[in-house]
Amino acid sequence: MKPSLKPLTIGGLVIDFPVVLAALAGYSDGPYRMICRSCSAPYAATEMMLDKQVVFEGKLQRRLVTLDPADHPIAGQIIGNQPEVMAQAAVVLRDRGFDVIDLNFACPVKKVLARKRGGFLLTQPDLALDIVRAVIAAVPDRPVTLKLRRSFRENDKACEDFWKISRGAFEAGAAAIAVHGRSVDQKYQGKDDREFLARAKKEFARQTIIGSGEILAAADALRMLEETGVDGVLAARGAIGNPWFFQQARDLAAGLEPRHPTLDEQRELIFRHYRLASATYGPKRASLILRNFGIRYARMHPHPSKVRQASISIKNEQDWFSFMKTWYGESPGEKA
Numbered sequence: 598m599k600p601s602l603k604p605l606t607i608g609g610l611v612i613d614f615p616v617v618l619a620a621l622a623g624y625s626d627g628p629y630r631m632i633c634r635s636c637s638a639p640y641a642a643t644e645m646m647l648d649k650q651v652v653f654e655g656k657l658q659r660r661l662v663t664l665d666p667a668d669h670p671i672a673g674q675i676i677g678n679q680p681e682v683m684a685q686a687a688v689v690l691r692d693r694g695f696d697v698i699d700l701n702f703a704c705p706v707k708k709v710l711a712r713k714r715g716g717f718l719l720t721q722p723d724l725a726l727d728i729v730r731a732v733i734a735a736v737p738d739r740p741v742t743l744k745l746r747r748s749f750r751e752n753d754k755a756c757e758d759f760w761k762i763s764r765g766a767f768e769a770g771a772a773a774i775a776v777h778g779r780s781v782d783q784k785y786q787g788k789d790d791r792e793f794l795a796r797a798k799k800e801f802a803r804q805t806i807i808g809s810g811e812i813l814a815a816a817d818a819l820r821m822l823e824e825t826g827v828d829g830v831l832a833a834r835g836a837i838g839n840p841w842f843f844q845q846a847r848d849l850a851a852g853l854e855p856r857h858p859t860l861d862e863q864r865e866l867i868f869r870h871y872r873l874a875s876a877t878y879g880p881k882r883a884s885l886i887l888r889n890f891g892i893r894y895a896r897m898h899p900h901p902s903k904v905r906q907a908s909i910s911i912k913n914e915q916d917w918f919s920f921m922k923t924w925y926g927e928s929p930g931e932k933a
Contacts, residue, residue, distance in 0.1 A: 602822065602850050605640070605829035606805055607697055608740025608772035610670050612640045612829070616818045616846040619775075619809065619831035620645055620674040620699065620744070622706075623889070628873035630668055632866065633836065638843040640670050645701050645715075648677030648686035660877070662693040672697035672742065676704060678713050678724065680731035691736045698736055700728060700743040702762065703777055705784045716781035719749040722758045726765040733770045740772035744809070747793045751780040756793070763801065773805035775831055785834075794825040807831055815845035815855055838893020840866065863897055864925035871917075884917035891920065898924065 605615040618625060618633050620642035630641045646661050651673075664671060673690035675698070677683045687698045702725055704715030718725040733741050743766055748756045763774055776797050778789030789810030798806045808827035812818050813835040821830050836842040845855035858866070870890065874883035891908030898904045904924050911917050921927070 602819075603828075605807070607640075607670075607742060610640075610696060610740060612670065614639045614843070614847060614850075615822060615829040616815075616832055616843060617641065617807075617829060618836055618843070619833040620672070620701070621833060621837060622704075624837050626877070627663070627665060627668065628870060628877055628886075629840070629890070630671070631665055631873055632870050633840040633843060634667065635866075635869075636840040636842070636844050637847055638832075638836075638840070640672070641668070642672040642674050642697075642699055645674050645676050645704060646686070648675045648679070648682045651675060651686040651689050652682060658689075662690060662695075664694055669694075670696040672699040674699040674701050674744070676701040676709070676714050678718065678721075678728075680724075680727045683728050684731040684735035687732045687736045687739070687741070691739050695739070697740045697742055697772070698732060699775075700732060700741065703744040703746045703775075703781070705746070705781045710781070716746060716749065719746060719758050719762070719781060722761040722765070725762045726769065729762075729766045729771060730769045741770070742773040742775065742807075743771060744775040744777070746777045746779055746781050747790060748780045750782050751787070753780065760800075763797070767801060767804050773807055773828075774801070775807040775809050776827075777809040779810055791821065791824055794821070794827055798826045798828070805829070809833065815842055815849055818846050819849055838890060838896060841897075858897060860899065860925060863894065864921070867891075867894055867921065867925065880914055884911065884914040887911075887917055891917075900924075 605612040618638045618641035622645050625644050650657055673695040675686045690698055701715055702718040709715040710717045745759055747759050776794055778791060778793050794808045805828045807829040808821045808825055809831040812830060812832050818830040832842050841858050848855045871883055871887050874886050888908055888911035892905050895901045895904035907920055911920055
């Protein structure tokens with residue numbers, strides 16, 4: 598590791614490398630987190646979880662909050678707009694062994710905004726801070742972090758709501774804030790504002806600021822650290838289908854060429870992912886989940902376009918095993 602790359606500190610947690618797996622709806626479930634950890638991811642967040650689903654007992658809750666003993670340190674990310682329910686969800690996660698409670702005030706998805714959750718909270722800074730304070734009071738023995746975008750609307754250059762929420766959250770005892778350099782209404786379009794990230798880190802020099810946005814390759818993560826001075830970086834879209842992202846970042850930080858996995862390595866890892874998904878969801882659903890991941894894994898393959906198209910056509914387990922045999926070769930012990 599280069600001398601300039603320090604460990605990432607979140608409350609009392611010291612994470613050895615400052616490039617970590619972001620919360621990824623539809624992707625950062627337990628099986629994929631374990632795959633990323635096998636490729637040197639030092640820290641991860643769950644998929645975004647609705648607070649009410651975490652609070653109410655049932656099959657869905659058990660799946661959401663069940664952790665592998667090796668899946669640490671881990672942040673449970675919750676979303677909601679009622680301080681008391683968010684606090685209750687935080688207690689459930691604490692009691693289930695989550696190391697960090699992460700509050701999503703950034704999601705730009707239309708249906709989330711329509712329900713006045715996620716990025717909508719950037720228009721309601723007082724409510725956002727009520728949630729932060731309620732959660733911190735409910736789980737004083739866990740670091741509480743939050744995810745924000747710089748503003749709700751792109752043309753809001755003052756970003757006053759961001760600054761109000763950030764300052765209030767740190768004053769209340771938040772351990773870290775992850776900052777995405779786009780506005781909520783930009784979603785994932787346009788260039789992310791690295792200057793804003795640098796400004797946020799300068800403003801909160803003694804607190805932990807984690808950068809987010811347009812991290813599509815390992816080199817992008819190291820570039821963000823260098824350009825903005827943030828303490829850590831969330832690997833999001835760039836890590837979907839490339840769990841080797843984290844080892845590649847470590848290689849680059851050590852002055853080495855990032856290793857591209859061989860086809861044999863890709864095959865064995867994808868089959869391991871399938872086994873983990875099968876244990877969690879059952880073989881039928883696992884094959885469909887791996888279809889979606891297969892579209893992403895394809896970019897590491899020598900023939901990415903062909904593999905991507907073949908992956909899209911998978912409809913059942915038999916199709917998935919046939920796809921794997923055709924494009925990756927059959928793994929020992931894995932039969933259709």
